[in-house]
Amino acid sequence: MSAYHPLTEQEAIDIARSLSDFFPQDAQLESREIGDGNLNLVFHISDPASGKSLIMKQALPYAKVVGESWPLTLDRARIESEALITEAKLAPGLVPQVYHYDAGLALTIMEDLSDHVIMRRGLMENGRYPKFASDISDFMAATLFYTSDLGLNQQEKKRKVGQFINPELCKITEDLIFDDPYADSPNNNFEAAIADEARALQTDAQLHLEVALLRQKFLTEAQALLHGDLHTGSIFITPESTKVIDPEFAFFGPIGFDVGAVIANFLLNYAGQEHWSEADAREDYREYLLGSIVDIWEQFEQKFRKHWNDYGVDRLANSTPGYQDIYMKRLLQDTIGFAGCKMVRRIVGLSHVADIDKIPDDAKREKAQRLALGIGKSLIKLNRHAESIQELVNVVRKGHGGQ
Ligand SMILES: Nc1ncnc2c1ncn2[C@@H]1O[C@H](COP(=O)(O)OP(=O)(O)O)[C@@H](O)[C@H]1O
Numbered sequence: 570m571s572a573y574h575p576l577t578e579q580e581a582i583d584i585a586r587s588l589s590d591f592f593p594q595d596a597q598l599e600s601r602e603i604g605d606g607n608l609n610l611v612f613h614i615s616d617p618a619s620g621k622s623l624i625m626k627q628a629l630p631y632a633k634v635v636g637e638s639w640p641l642t643l644d645r646a647r648i649e650s651e652a653l654i655t656e657a658k659l660a661p662g663l664v665p666q667v668y669h670y671d672a673g674l675a676l677t678i679m680e681d682l683s684d685h686v687i688m689r690r691g692l693m694e695n696g697r698y699p700k701f702a703s704d705i706s707d708f709m710a711a712t713l714f715y716t717s718d719l720g721l722n723q724q725e726k727k728r729k730v731g732q733f734i735n736p737e738l739c740k741i742t743e744d745l746i747f748d749d750p751y752a753d754s755p756n757n758n759f760e761a762a763i764a765d766e767a768r769a770l771q772t773d774a775q776l777h778l779e780v781a782l783l784r785q786k787f788l789t790e791a792q793a794l795l796h797g798d799l800h801t802g803s804i805f806i807t808p809e810s811t812k813v814i815d816p817e818f819a820f821f822g823p824i825g826f827d828v829g830a831v832i833a834n835f836l837l838n839y840a841g842q843e844h845w846s847e848a849d850a851r852e853d854y855r856e857y858l859l860g861s862i863v864d865i866w867e868q869f870e871q872k873f874r875k876h877w878n879d880y881g882v883d884r885l886a887n888s889t890p891g892y893q894d895i896y897m898k899r900l901l902q903d904t905i906g907f908a909g910c911k912m913v914r915r916i917v918g919l920s921h922v923a924d925i926d927k928i929p930d931d932a933k934r935e936k937a938q939r940l941a942l943g944i945g946k947s948l949i950k951l952n953r954h955a956e957s958i959q960e961l962v963n964v965v966r967k968g969h970g971g972q
C-alpha cells in the first residue's frame with residue numbers, strides 16, 4: 570500500500586502506467602487535474618493515440634473549498650469506491666465502473682465519463698434529457714429499496730450500516746444543511762441584498778420546528794444506503810445516458826434525502842431561469858423542469874412499490890394491509906421537506922450552486938435567490954401535511970405569482 574500524499578499530475582501518470590494492460594506499453598500519457606468540486610483532486614489521464622482514458626479521484630485530508638483549517642477524513646475515498654461498487658450491482662450502467670481503489674493514497678481509479686456533461690451545466694444551458702426521469706428513478710428505486718429492511722436481509726443490512734458509517738461527512742450535512750442556515754453562523758454565505766431574508770430564517774419558529782424534525786430523521790433513521798449528495802453536479806448526463814458520480818457522503822439515512830436532493834436541484838435551476846430575457850422561453854423550460862419533477866417522483870414511487878411487491882423480504886411489511894401506502898406517503902413527505910432544506914442551504918449557506926450564482930444581472934440574481942428561498946421555506950412547512958406531489962407543484966407555481 571502506498572503512503573498517502575497528494576499526487577502531482579506526473580505521479581498520476583506513473584500510477585496509470587502501472588495498471589496492467591489499461592494503456593498500451595508505449596503510450597504517451599497526458600494528465601490534467603480537473604477537479605471543480607468542493608473536496609477532492611480529480612485527474613484525467615489520457616492516451617491521445619489510442620483514445621483511451623481514465624479518471625483518478627483522490628481525497629485530500631481537508632475540505633478543498635475551505636482549506637487545511639477544515640480537516641476531513643481520507644476514509645471518504647473508501648466509502649465512495651465501495652458505494653460505487655454497491656450501486657453498480659444494484660443499478661447496472663448508471664454509475665462509472667471502478668477499476669481500482671488504493672486505500673493508502675485514498676485514490677479511486679474509474680471510468681472516464683467525459684463524453685457526458687455535468688447535469689447542472691446541462692440544465693443551465695436549458696438542455697432536455699428525455700431518459701433522465703426513467704434512469705434516475707431506476708437508480709434511486711433499486712439502490713434505496715435493496716439496501717433497506719424491505720429488500721435486504723436485516724442482519725446483512727446491519728453489517729452494511731457498519732461498513733458505511735460516515736460520521737465526518739454526515740457532520741458536514743448536519744451543520745451546513747440543517748443548522749447553519751437557521752443561525753448566525755460564520756459558515757453562512759449570502760449576498761447583502763438578501764440579508765433581510767437570511768435574518769428572517771433565524772427567527773422563524775415554525776420553520777425551525779420542521780427543520781429540527783427533518784434533522785432528527787437525518788441523524789437517526791437508517792432507512793437505506795443513500796448516495797448522500799445527489800445534486801445535479803453529481804450526475805453526468807447525455808440525452809441517452811445517465812451516470813451518478815461522487816457518493817462520498819454515502820451512509821444509511823432517510824430515503825427522502827436522496828429523492829429530495831434531485832428535486833431541489835431541479836427547483837434551484839427553475840429559480841435560476843430568471844436570467845432568460847424572453848419570458849416565453851423561460852416559462853416553457855420551467856414547465857419542463859416541473860414536469861420532470863413529477864415524472865421523477867411518480868416513476869420512483871411506482872418502481873419502488875414494484876420492487877417491494879416482487880422482491881420484498883419483510884413478512885409484516887409485505888402482508889400488512891395499508892403499510893405500504895403509509896410508508897410511501899412518508900417518503901413523499903420526507904422528500905418534500907428535505908428538498909426544501911437543500912434549496913435554502915444553497916442560497917444562504919456555505920456552498921452555493923452555479924444555476925443561481927452565475928446569473929450576471931444583480932437584480933435578476935436577487936429575484937432568483939428570493940424565489941428559491943420562498944419555495945424552499947414553503948416546502949419545509951408543507952412536508953408533514955403533503956398528500957401528493959401535485960402539492961409541491963402548487964407551492965412552486967404560487968412561489969412566483971402563479972405564472
Ligand atoms: N468519472 C468521471 N469522468 C469524468 N470526469 C469526472 C469523473 N468524476 C469526476 N469528474 C470531474 O471532476 C469533477 C469533480 O468531481 P466530483 O466527484 O464531483 O468531486 P468532489 O467530490 O470534489 O465534488 C466533476 O465535476 C467532473 O468534472
Ligand SMILES: CSC[C@H]1O[C@H](OP(=O)(O)O)[C@H](O)[C@@H]1O
Binds near residue numbers: 606607608919
Ligand atoms: C464543505 S463541503 C460543502 C458541500 O460540498 C459537497 O459537494 P460536492 O462534493 O459535490 O462539491 C457537499 O454538497 C457539501 O455539503
